[in-house]
Amino acid sequence: MPSEIITYIDRSWLNGLTYEKLGFNLLCKTQPNCYYVIDRKRYHTNLLKNDDLIEDKKKHDIKLNEKVFRIYDSGYLKYSFTSH
Helix, strand or coil, X not given: XXXXXXXXXXXXXXXXXXXXXXXXXXXXXXXXXXXXXECCEEEEHHHXXXXXXXXXXXXXHHHHHCCEEEEECCXXXXXXXXXX
């Protein structure tokens, strides 16, 4: 049996209260993650080349014209549970 369990909860869907009731401890809240939607597929910004990242308003407008959309999630909650 593991002595520690680490889990992440998508803040877009859950608030973590059930985990806290079960004895998990909140370690941190992450910042929202950025994704791009290209041809109806979602890509995390880490998977795209630096040239493809939208850094300024002008590039953002160009990408919108190319039907590349930027979306964000709500970030994650990181919890741990340690057995005694």
